[in-house]
Amino acid sequence: MHISPGFANLNGEQIRRVQDLEGELEVILIAHEKMPVLSDLSREELRSLQEMERKMGITLVAYRQE
DSSP states (O other), X not given: OOSSSOBXXXXXXXXXXXXXXXXXXXXXXXXXXXXXXXXXXXXXHHHHHHHHHHHHTOOOXXXXXX
């Protein structure tokens, strides 16, 4: 089971540059080593995911496992 889709391993200077851009754009940026691919869920799988989101008050994102 994968916990995250490959977050980038940034050095201090890279983190600072990303944080500067976050401030400029007024957004939160997430850096990945490579672009994660969203999973194609069946209607039933999507309903299950949405039900869990509703019950837990969270947002889930389904990535395909590589």
